[in-house]
Amino acid sequence: MTNINENFLKLQNNYLFSTVRKKVEEYQKQNPTKKIINLGIGDVTLPIPKSVIEAMKNACDEMRDSTTFKGYGPEQGYDFLKEKILQKDYYSRGIKLEKDEIFISDGSKCDTGNISDIFGTNNRVAITDPVYPVYLDSNVMAGRSGEYIEQNGQYEKIVYLPCDCENNFIPELPKTKVDMIYLCYPNNPTGTVLTKAQLQQWVEYAKKTKAVILFDAAYEAYITEPEIPHSIYEIEDAKKVAIEFKSFSKTAGFTGIRCAYTVIPKEVVGYTRNGNEISINALWNRRQCSKFNGVSYITQKGAEAIYTEEGKKEIQKNIHYYLENAKMIKQALENIGFQTYGGVNSPYIWLKTQKQQKSWEFFDELLEKSHIVGTPGSGFGPSGEGYFRLTGFGSRENTINACISMKNMLQ
Ligand code: PLP
Numbered sequence: 487m488t489n490i491n492e493n494f495l496k497l498q499n500n501y502l503f504s505t506v507r508k509k510v511e512e513y514q515k516q517n518p519t520k521k522i523i524n525l526g527i528g529d530v531t532l533p534i535p536k537s538v539i540e541a542m543k544n545a546c547d548e549m550r551d552s553t554t555f556k557g558y559g560p561e562q563g564y565d566f567l568k569e570k571i572l573q574k575d576y577y578s579r580g581i582k583l584e585k586d587e588i589f590i591s592d593g594s595k596c597d598t599g600n601i602s603d604i605f606g607t608n609n610r611v612a613i614t615d616p617v618y619p620v621y622l623d624s625n626v627m628a629g630r631s632g633e634y635i636e637q638n639g640q641y642e643k644i645v646y647l648p649c650d651c652e653n654n655f656i657p658e659l660p661k662t663k664v665d666m667i668y669l670c671y672p673n674n675p676t677g678t679v680l681t682k683a684q685l686q687q688w689v690e691y692a693k694k695t696k697a698v699i700l701f702d703a704a705y706e707a708y709i710t711e712p713e714i715p716h717s718i719y720e721i722e723d724a725k726k727v728a729i730e731f732k733s734f735s736k737t738a739g740f741t742g743i744r745c746a747y748t749v750i751p752k753e754v755v756g757y758t759r760n761g762n763e764i765s766i767n768a769l770w771n772r773r774q775c776s777k778f779n780g781v782s783y784i785t786q787k788g789a790e791a792i793y794t795e796e797g798k799k800e801i802q803k804n805i806h807y808y809l810e811n812a813k814m815i816k817q818a819l820e821n822i823g824f825q826t827y828g829g830v831n832s833p834y835i836w837l838k839t840q841k842q843q844k845s846w847e848f849f850d851e852l853l854e855k856s857h858i859v860g861t862p863g864s865g866f867g868p869s870g871e872g873y874f875r876l877t878g879f880g881s882r883e884n885t886i887n888a889c890i891s892m893k894n895m896l897q
Pocket of ligand 1: 528592593594595596618670674702704733735745
């Protein structure tokens with residue numbers, strides 16, 4: 487008889503996106519002539535930059551020739567890409583790291599999920615609420631969550647850090663001791679950011695309590711305000727306590743190609759039950775060497791190309807396009823009286839519904855009156871109730887039409 491990991495049975499079925507799809511299909515069936523605009527997209531829509539395509543084509547050509555052919559690469563990634571990351575993403579910001587502190591991977595989803603492997607199951611986990619679901623689900627699977635409590639929509643052992651308009655989306659330091667802290671900035675879904683001073687408090691907390699911060703910076707490239715940190719390592723002493731996840735998905739349109747990286751400074755340590763310090767970098771390296779065989783050479787060559795002058799220009803153009811869309815949506819919503827958050831350093835706009843309207847009720851109203859699809863905030867956690875997420879990832883034409891349609895909604 488084969489036993490299963492029963493923690494998987496504690497996972498709550500997240501019906502969010504399938505319910506959205508079903509509702510939209512139903513509406514379209516009832517209203518076949520209506521053109522529905524999807525502003526719920528969490529994926530990029532612009533094509534891959536030319537310089538990336540060219541670099542990948544050249545890498546393919548290298549595969550033709552037995553002198554340049556590449557088989558298995560290093561599990562941690564090729565040096566040529568790590569060197570570019572170090573120079574352009576870190577040294578340029580005054581952050582000193584070494585090559586063996588960078589781990590190239592096939593996505594931040596896998597890394598933020600898999601990192602849980604190397605931590606003890608008795609650790610207390612803190613997540614912001616609302617949250618990108620991977621952090622929570624991977625810890626439920628690992629057995630750190632305890633039971634799900636139907637009444638409040640929370641797991642008994644997870645420490646939730648509510649982020650809403652009451653606290654200006656700034657999570658408070660936990661009242662109970664936690665060991666693993668997931669922070670995501672710029673945030674998905676709220677689109678909000680933390681300042682250096684606010685992040686400094688978390689670093690201080692982690693130092694004091696010997697906790698580890700798992701910092702997801704997947705949307706770092708969308709930061710427009712100069713004072714907002716692009717890396718947690720801009721914060722003093724963060725190299726002692728923080729792991730950083732960065733992805734080429736939203737930065738360079740790699741959601742389908744798949745490439746990301748995780749930074750684990752050698753100073754970050756965890757502890758055995760006896761209190762002995764263990765290098766987290768060494769543990770992750772061991773884990774990757776056992777379970778991961780590296781990202782394809784072709785993909786890493788494509789990622790390298792975004793650090794060229796041409797590549798940089800191309801990705802900036804795409805990011806600017808999505809941010810312009812976000813700005814238009816934000817403006818349109820504010821013009822009709824909605825309170826909005828995000829959309830400045832992020833492709834996500836988080837709006838507060840009016841008159842205590844529930845997220846799903848707002849979804850129905852927006853679809854009915856404006857034929858626009860978005861994502862109900864309650865799907866991202868209990869504190870997302872009464873909020874709604876729209877994104878700048880649609881086409882310009884659809885975004886403009888959606889803004890006009892929203893304006894008509896109240897007339
Ligand atoms: N982290 C956050 C906060 C995200 O929103 C996403 C994707 O939507 C990811 C990570 C996933 O990134 P990747 O495509 O590199 O797996």
